[in-house]
Amino acid sequence: MSDTPRPHDPPTEGSATLKVTGWSPGEDVIEVQRSPAPGAAHGAWRTFRETARGLRTTMARIAEGPSTIQYPEEKVPVYPRFRGRHKLHRFEDTGGTGSDPARAGLEKCVGCSLCAAACPADCIRVVAAENTPENRVSAGERYAAVYEINLSRCIFCGYCEIACPFDAITMGHDYELSDYDRSDLIFTKEMLLAEPLERTPLRNEGE
Amino acid sequence: MPRPQPRTITFTIDGRDVSAPENTMLIDAARQGDVEIPAFCYEPKLGQPVGACRMCLVEVEGIPKLQTGCSTPVKDGMVVYTQGERVKSAQQAVVEFLLLNHPLDCPVCDKGGECPLQDITFGWGGGISRFIEPKRHFVKPLELSPLIAIDRERCILCYRCVRFSQEISEDYQLVLLERGAHSYVATFDGHPYVAPFSGNIVELCPVGALTSRPYRFRARPWDIEGAGSVCTLCPAQCNVTVTVRDERALRVLARENGEVDDGWLCDKGRFAYQSFHVDERITEPLLRDGGRLRPVSWERALQQAAAGLARAGASTGAIAGDHSTNEEGLILARLMREALGSPHIDSRRASSLPLELHRALGAPGLQAKVSDLEFAHAVLILAADPVNDAPILDLRLRKGVRRHGLTLAVASPAPSSLDENAATTVRHAPGAGAIFAAALSAALTDDEDAARLARDAGAEPEAVRELAALLRGPVDDVPDTGETPPREVVILWGERLAAGPNGEAGIRALLKIAEALGMGGVEGAGLLEVPATSNGRGLREAGALPNAGPGLSEPASAGRDTRAIAEGLLDGELAALYLLHCDPLRDLPDSELWGRALASAGTVVAHAAFLTEGIREHATVVFPAEVYAEKEGTIVHPDGRIQRLRPAIAHPGSVRSEWQVLAELAGRVGFDLDLLSGAMASRQLFESVPFYAGLTLEEIGGRGVRWQEREAAASFPTPAGVTSAAGKLEITDTPADALELAGFRSVWDAPEVEFSPALGFLFPHRELA
Ligand code: SF4
Ligand code: SF4
Ligand code: SF4
Ligand code: SF4
Ligand code: FES
Numbered sequence: 001m002s003d004t005p006r007p008h009d010p011p012t013e014g015s016a017t018l019k020v021t022g023w024s025p026g027e028d029v030i031e032v033q034r035s036p037a038p039g040a041a042h043g044a045w046r047t048f049r050e051t052a053r054g055l056r057t058t059m060a061r062i063a064e065g066p067s068t069i070q071y072p073e074e075k076v077p078v079y080p081r082f083r084g085r086h087k088l089h090r091f092e093d094t095g096g097t098g099s100d101p102a103r104a105g106l107e108k109c110v111g112c113s114l115c116a117a118a119c120p121a122d123c124i125r126v127v128a129a130e131n132t133p134e135n136r137v138s139a140g141e142r143y144a145a146v147y148e149i150n151l152s153r154c155i156f157c158g159y160c161e162i163a164c165p166f167d168a169i170t171m172g173h174d175y176e177l178s179d180y181d182r183s184d185l186i187f188t189k190e191m192l193l194a195e196p197l198e199r200t201p202l203r204n205e206g207e
Numbered sequence: 208m209p210r211p212q213p214r215t216i217t218f219t220i221d222g223r224d225v226s227a228p229e230n231t232m233l234i235d236a237a238r239q240g241d242v243e244i245p246a247f248c249y250e251p252k253l254g255q256p257v258g259a260c261r262m263c264l265v266e267v268e269g270i271p272k273l274q275t276g277c278s279t280p281v282k283d284g285m286v287v288y289t290q291g292e293r294v295k296s297a298q299q300a301v302v303e304f305l306l307l308n309h310p311l312d313c314p315v316c317d318k319g320g321e322c323p324l325q326d327i328t329f330g331w332g333g334g335i336s337r338f339i340e341p342k343r344h345f346v347k348p349l350e351l352s353p354l355i356a357i358d359r360e361r362c363i364l365c366y367r368c369v370r371f372s373q374e375i376s377e378d379y380q381l382v383l384l385e386r387g388a389h390s391y392v393a394t395f396d397g398h399p400y401v402a403p404f405s406g407n408i409v410e411l412c413p414v415g416a417l418t419s420r421p422y423r424f425r426a427r428p429w430d431i432e433g434a435g436s437v438c439t440l441c442p443a444q445c446n447v448t449v450t451v452r453d454e455r456a457l458r459v460l461a462r463e464n465g466e467v468d469d470g471w472l473c474d475k476g477r478f479a480y481q482s483f484h485v486d487e488r489i490t491e492p493l494l495r496d497g498g499r500l501r502p503v504s505w506e507r508a509l510q511q512a513a514a515g516l517a518r519a520g521a522s523t524g525a526i527a528g529d530h531s532t533n534e535e536g537l538i539l540a541r542l543m544r545e546a547l548g549s550p551h552i553d554s555r556r557a558s559s560l561p562l563e564l565h566r567a568l569g570a571p572g573l574q575a576k577v578s579d580l581e582f583a584h585a586v587l588i589l590a591a592d593p594v595n596d597a598p599i600l601d602l603r604l605r606k607g608v609r610r611h612g613l614t615l616a617v618a619s620p621a622p623s624s625l626d627e628n629a630a631t632t633v634r635h636a637p638g639a640g641a642i643f644a645a646a647l648s649a650a651l652t653d654d655e656d657a658a659r660l661a662r663d664a665g666a667e668p669e670a671v672r673e674l675a676a677l678l679r680g681p682v683d684d685v686p687d688t689g690e691t692p693p694r695e696v697v698i699l700w701g702e703r704l705a706a707g708p709n710g711e712a713g714i715r716a717l718l719k720i721a722e723a724l725g726m727g728g729v730e731g732a733g734l735l736e737v738p739a740t741s742n743g744r745g746l747r748e749a750g751a752l753p754n755a756g757p758g759l760s761e762p763a764s765a766g767r768d769t770r771a772i773a774e775g776l777l778d779g780e781l782a783a784l785y786l787l788h789c790d791p792l793r794d795l796p797d798s799e800l801w802g803r804a805l806a807s808a809g810t811v812v813a814h815a816a817f818l819t820e821g822i823r824e825h826a827t828v829v830f831p832a833e834v835y836a837e838k839e840g841t842i843v844h845p846d847g848r849i850q851r852l853r854p855a856i857a858h859p860g861s862v863r864s865e866w867q868v869l870a871e872l873a874g875r876v877g878f879d880l881d882l883l884s885g886a887m888a889s890r891q892l893f894e895s896v897p898f899y900a901g902l903t904l905e906e907i908g909g910r911g912v913r914w915q916e917r918e919a920a921a922s923f924p925t926p927a928g929v930t931s932a933a934g935k936l937e938i939t940d941t942p943a944d945a946l947e948l949a950g951f952r953s954v955w956d957a958p959e960v961e962f963s964p965a966l967g968f969l970f971p972h973r974e975l976a
Contacts, residue, residue: 110314110315111424112313112315112319112427113312113427113429113430114314116429116430117320117427117429118425126427126430127425127426128422128424129424130423130426140312140314140315141315141348141424142310142315142424165313165314166314
């Protein structure tokens with residue numbers, strides 16, 4: 001240990017630093033704001049100066065007019081990659097290459113449980129079942145008979161979306177997820193497949 | 208043949224010196240040195256390796272080409288490399304070839320997450336695919352049987368399933384058809400693969416080509432937990448792992464125990480778990496009210512049962528049946544003897560045997576182990592049909608004959624599934640097993656009665672003499688070099704030998720045969736019983752017998768046996784009946800007698816999981832019974848192995864543990880059994896059976912312990928000289944105009960089979976009323 005005492009070392013009896021302030025900020029600090037020196041005039045001047053500085057900011061904003069967003073009538077747009085409430089998808093018949101009219105309307109999810117395996121919060125529950133010719137739900141051999149996400153547990157990490165081999169689940173943009181009952185936050189397959197009632201506005205490129 | 212004693216050698220693998228038994232395959236030997244060689248087709252349980260998949264290639268110094276680790280026996284001083292460039296590129300090439308035609312539909316594949324092909328591709332594969340051509344396609348998935356689905360695209364042609372069918376269960380149904388990339392697994396002519404052990408191929412298949420239809424898509428490996436237990440659906444008591452999801456059993460897998468099941472399960476054990484969760488299951492107490500059983504509260508049911516039992520008091524009879532644990536047997540016996548003062552308790556179907564015979568049969572020196580069936584010189588099957596009584600033993604005997612030169616002899620009234628493997632087969636008249644045993648004992652002791660007895664038993668005297676000679680063994684092929692090793696003979700006998708009027712004589716004859724063959728105290732030889740109920744041995748040892756207390760001790764007073772209980776109910780001497788997991792109309796012989804007996808019983812208290820005829824028609828109070836996956840306690844394997852049941856799933860509905868109900872009833876009739884937990888019941892058992900002394904549940908653990916191998920076995924009350932004292936056997940002749948039919952219940956004829964949706968098709972439908 002060198003002879004210069006380090007900032008947090010207990011002051012040594014009779015050392016030079018102790019006499020100055022009782023606490024030394026260390027060598028790499030350039031400037032230390034110290035409280036005003038004792039004395040009434042000094043204090044009054046300082047109070048006046050700081051109040052004036054604050055009022056300057058206030059006046060400048062008044063000139064700009066109000067900037068309150070009237071939530072919930074008005075919503076803050078989110079970025080396109082914002083991770084909100086999940087969505088499950090169905091095949092669409094887009095008519096383009098790779099779109100198969102035979103599959104249109106079928107659920108993309110095959111109930112493989114890979115999302116549940118990836119989920120760090122353990123909030124997805126999948127119970128799979130077998131498709132039959134009479135009851136074909138998904139495009140694969142199996143489908144998710146039960147698909148539930150407990151959104152009160154979800155941490156919106158998006159791992160489920162990454163794990164899904166069929167792009168069946170994606171993170172949507174809805175963030176309005178408060179409720180009066182915890183159990184209403186367990187979203188079922190039907191809820192996740194349905195279109196959200198109101199769309200969350202998206203921020204444009206570069207906005 | 209006796210067990211081989213291999214020499215230990217040392218070889219070098221990846222620069223490390225490792226010792227292993229000589230001639231074990233490299234892949235197993237490598238494991239001793241913590242080196243893993245990937246494999247698909249190699250499975251030691253299947254016998255000789257076939258080298259079909261080439262995944263296990265390794266480099267052996269001095270051999271120019273790479274060798275298959277699964278079929279190269281290890282030799283002293285061998286130098287092996289598993290990490291070199293050549294080996295690595297070979298492994299990657301094999302994985303690439305296997306995946307050429309593989310659909311890689313892991314997300315919809317039931318094997319995903321527990322798939323060796325996934326694991327090995329990840330661990331040893333090259334990581335990329337260069338194959339862009341269209342893959343080979345098959346129609347999928349198809350039903351191979353009502354229990355198994357097959358997806359031929361996923362098959363990697365490892366031959367495991369075919370080898371199982373051809374060499375283990377020997378049902379010769381599965382074959383590989385076609386050649387090259389078009390090869391596929393099939394049965395001849397596309398018939399469904401229905402066999403008693405078919406489910407094992409699902410567990411054997413290293414990919415998702417063979418999947419269990421009842422388990423299909425029910426869960427993923429990360430959704431489930433495995434709970435070790437023991438199957439109590441037949442006396443073989445195979446060790447199992449129950450796959451549990453959301454407190455329900457979804458699958459049963461084998462939990463390999465070489466001394467019990469050798470890693471196989473029969474289809475009943477594998478698929479009957481479905482019956483745990485069917486609507487037919489009784490999940491709440493029922494009380495007969497106005498002629499019909501209606502659900503009631505536990506309080507009401509307990510109160511009614513206790514009142515009925517208290518009214519009947521000493522004139523209560525009790526029968527413990529299939530699936531009862533030792534603890535339940537002990538507590539039921541205490542409830543009867545101590546709380547109600549009634550000695551009438553039984554757990555056997557046949558008429559009661561003198562206590563000294565029970566003791567002689569259970570003597571530790573005379574017990575064969577299950578593995579002895581495989582390594583003995585000769586095995587005789589007497590009054591038993593393994594595939595219907597304790598299916599897994601059938602596989603063990605086949606293995607002994609195929610791999611260890613076992614000489615098998617079958618004596619039975621009807622053709623048995625093992626006839627083709629037997630060196631000799633003797634047929635006798637139905638119901639004449641006991642007389643046949645007498646004839647055989649006479650033939651072994653060169654008694655002049657042998658021929659007459661053989662004719663009485665409906666067997667060829669010559670065949671009986673030949674059988675005796677075969678069991679005694681060749682006299683002169685062992686060179687006279689002083690010590691000749693004792694000949695190891697095992698008799699696998701069924702408890703139904705003791706049924707019928709000659710039952711006792713049959714057992715005495717059996718003991719005489721054992722004496723004549725010098726079985727006593729010979730390691731690897733002895734008797735192995737197939738009890739009529741799954742825990743028959745344990746219940747007897749726990750004292751659920753009319754003439755024995757816990758540990759086959761002398762009881763204060765002898766009671767009625769099963770048949771006498773029925774007669775007692777009929778003539779009004781008994782007023783109440785306690786049925787623990789037993790439906791007399793289904794499980795006990797003479798259902799006509801039982802029908803009348805039950806109808807005249809005042810109170811019938813039953814623990815049942817299903818409403819079978821006898822319970823539905825006659826029970827006054829029905830307590831919902833546990834199934835084995837819910838039970839806590841111990842059971843005893845026919846060879847004396849005490850095994851532990853642990854609860855794997857939760858009780859459905861308001862089901863309570865049997866020990867709890869029995870203890871509660873005892874309390875209500877004014878006797879405190881001092882039981883607060885299942886473990887206390889086990890402790891009471893270990894304290895009251897002298898030859899279990901000092902045992903703890905921890906000692907039993909997951910593999911069980913044979914009590915004969917513990918020190919406390921010395922306190923078994925082995926009787927002296929039962930057989931010599933018996934002298935001539937007393938045989939009651941069947942009247943000439945009577946035809947005696949031996950009745951027995953196959954393990955497939957059980958409510959668990961009947962009520963399992965997928966297994967129901969195997970339920971035998973009785974034709975004789
Ligand atoms: S976003 Fe993350 S925490 Fe939420 S369900 Fe998906 S994987 Fe689970
Ligand atoms: S959402 Fe995707 S990952 Fe999850 S079960 Fe469905 S297909 Fe599998
Ligand atoms: S067998 Fe294995 S590798 Fe093949 S599809 Fe099934 S899980 Fe995937
Ligand atoms: S079905 Fe399975 S066990 Fe049978 S050969 Fe194919 S991969 Fe092997
Ligand atoms: S494991 Fe050796 S060839 Fe298959």
